[in-house]
Amino acid sequence: MGLTAFPATAQAQTPVLCSESSLVDAIATANAAGGDTLLLLPFCTYRLTSAHGRGPAGPVGLPPITSPITLLGMGSTITRDPSAPAFRVMDVEGAANVPATKGQLSMVGVTVSGGSAVSPYPGGGISNFYVNAPVLAALAPVSGPLSGGNTVTLTGTHLVEATAMRFANTAATSFTVVSDTRITAVAPAGPAGPVEVTVSTAGGTRNAVSYAYVPAPALAALSPGQGPASGGNSVTLTGTGLGPTTRVLFGTTPATFTVVSDTHVVAEAPPGAVGPVDVTVVTPGGTSAPAGYTRVGPPAV
Template sequence: MPISPNQGSTGGGTLVTITGTNLSGTSAVNFGSKPATSVTNVSPTQVTAVSPSGTGTVGVTVTTAGGTSNPVSFFYVGAPFKSSISPTSGTMAGGNTLTLNGTGLSTATSVSFGGTTATPTVVSDSQLTVTVPAGAGPGPVSVSVTTAGGTNNGLSYTYVDTPTIDSITPDEGSTTSATAVTIVGANLGSTESVTFGGVNAPFDAINATTLSAVAPAAAAGTVDVVVTNPGGSATAVDGFTYISNPAI
């Protein structure tokens, strides 16, 4: 007498299908000592039932006028617990791989990002990976995991727009000393790096539209300025010019 699924939440509420013979007139389905909260006779070979709350492993039996069947094992599974996710933010387009750590993850069937679901790959009971779906808009969304034990959330993931660069002031500086510059654009609040000609520059995110950076000294010529955040990168092609000191 197989039962499907053979596991469910400790809180009950799992709809299971029991297949066997001589099931017509089923009067009761018990999960251990507890009766199912709902029983439906589908056919002489099939009965559906909704599991009550419980813990551990219990035997499921079917009772008809002819007696009570042999027990079939049903496993109660606790709700998942999430301890961390990495990374915690990324591009609006999604597509990057997120790792989620916790407990009770071995039966995970879906991960929801603010209502958009993705199918995870279970690594172990304490870890799964999932490809982040595209976001509906910038900002944080709740992350929830659904397993045989139920659904749990409590962590968040932030979708970040690609930055833009509107201006760099001043847009030129010395070849022999660092130059303080102001970069104005959009989506700059989560900036992770600023480079001048591929060289990392110290910076401070003033707000979502303004960065303060220090262009390091470099050889004479023009270089690209690149601002990068979790959503991507913006490049000001030939955005900064290094000028040699005058000589007499």
């Protein structure tokens, strides 16, 4: 892929009138047709006043070239108007830098000038830009609720050109590229169990990191169901989905706890006011429905 001195294949020549719109339309039509040879008017200046496409390196004056196109001219010029916003003049997108495209560009008797690429990519004439495939390192948190909606942070390298982020086959609800090494995203809903999270750029998709969808916990019983208001007694919580427990709450007060199994947690009741209090369990999958516990005062003398 790139520039050659002469057309690689003989094709019918499509004349292009001396105007910005004619050249833009001709390249778009050639892309759709799978390639063409475009005959530019001799000594014509095709002056581009705005960007008509976007490539991996930013805005482009002409539609990105995604098929084999030859430009034949005789003293013809393609230039960005000095008063136009910054953009690169042309962008060639071939399989090496944008997968599933076959961009090739050959030019004879044509001058390209006046390009002004947008930072951070230098130059401004013709881009044959290569984008690295992203490399993923870690995801945090590594699990969340079936309903999605939680924010995760993905770290790695070559992330700045991210165009898509997926949890298995489902696109992230939204994602924000923070830097070349960091993306934040809102997880979509998904079925229980592990899924692969991937990021795509124009350079492709490389590795994946794992994320687990966790069902919300459910409490079935507390034993004992009451204890002293001074706390300190052990309470056994039984239910389902308790393995990844991160907090046990008596009302809004956190308790010290030990996870015994996915169905069994032992907590130390914290002190509190006499009377009933709701006990809940929190996991990455959400918060359980409350189970009742009663704090009892000391006997009257």
